[in-house]
Amino acid sequence: MTRVNGKVAMVTGGATGIGVGVVRMLVDEGARVVIADIAEEAGQQLAEELGESGLFLRLDVTDEGQWQQGIRDLEEHWGPLDILVQSAGISRPASIEDASLAEWRDHMAVHGEGAFLGCKYAVQSMKKAGGGAIVNISSVESIRPGPLFTCYGAAKAAQDAITKTVALHCGERGYNIRCNSVHPAATYTPLLEQYLNSAEDPAGLEKTYASMQPLNRIATVEEIAHAVLFLASDESSFMTGHQMYVDGGALTKPYPSGEGA
Ligand SMILES: NC(=O)c1ccc[n+]([C@@H]2O[C@H](COP(=O)([O-])OP(=O)(O)OC[C@H]3O[C@@H](n4cnc5c(N)ncnc54)[C@H](O)[C@@H]3O)[C@@H](O)[C@H]2O)c1
Numbered sequence: 001m002t003r004v005n006g007k008v009a010m011v012t013g014g015a016t017g018i019g020v021g022v023v024r025m026l027v028d029e030g031a032r033v034v035i036a037d038i039a040e041e042a043g044q045q046l047a048e049e050l051g052e053s054g055l056f057l058r059l060d061v062t063d064e065g066q067w068q069q070g071i072r073d074l075e076e077h078w079g080p081l082d083i084l085v086q087s088a089g090i091s092r093p094a095s096i097e098d099a100s101l102a103e104w105r106d107h108m109a110v111h112g113e114g115a116f117l118g119c120k121y122a123v124q125s126m127k128k129a130g131g132g133a134i135v136n137i138s139s140v141e142s143i144r145p146g147p148l149f150t151c152y153g154a155a156k157a158a159q160d161a162i163t164k165t166v167a168l169h170c171g172e173r174g175y176n177i178r179c180n181s182v183h184p185a186a187t188y189t190p191l192l193e194q195y196l197n198s199a200e201d202p203a204g205l206e207k208t209y210a211s212m213q214p215l216n217r218i219a220t221v222e223e224i225a226h227a228v229l230f231l232a233s234d235e236s237s238f239m240t241g242h243q244m245y246v247d248g249g250a251l252t253k254p255y256p257s258g259e260g261a
Pocket of ligand 1: 036
């Protein structure tokens, strides 16, 4: 399998959830991948399992110094970056009445500042490589946020604006760097499981989440990773600034009312 053969990639949030699925798929398709995450144990373990194709770097995406150091370390190890996938994320659902300013700032820091810094330093490195592909993991909540996703929806919408402006800038400058986003609906990961388990009736909330998609189920990590792989590879060479919905059809329906949705 050689869809990204010889490419150097970095996946933020690569230690768990969607990020792990993306890391494994990129490696299976011939890339060498830096797992950039704050979850050290899980990240190290995955890197060890991947052998020479995996490297763990502790990188908090909200910290500019760590981005600078991380890209330097990556370049020393494998040369400049070809692919950046930004999957690091947090989600603590709360309405406008319940969400605190601290929650707002946390969401904006990880999704907004994180995406800003990631794109900024990836573009510098990709220019040395003669081009590249950035894939930002957004959400259906950036397009149609539910009432409990005030902070998350706004932060993901900020991330979307960054995706588009980076696509425009790099296109106009002729950098051969593309920037796209993937928008999953509910996907089975530790993030979703934690949320479901915090409900009074986890099975009921799981059903509510599944019913938000015309396909009437929740996505697997692999279903999201397939879309990311396509946008990261040269197969999507004429796509930039694109928002790819991997949502089981969720965005074709109005937002449902109901507990926890
Ligand atoms: N799971 C879903 O239902 C779903 C749906 C739509 C979008 N998303 C998005 O997909 C992405 C991945 O989510 P997931 O469900 O795999 O979550 P997850 O919690 O399983 O994984 C997120 C990873 O991000 C890392 N992370 C968090 N803050 C970080 C920081 N400051 N610096 C570096 N790493 C950090 C965590 O350590 C973790 O490894 C997120 O951006 C999320 O918003 C998830």
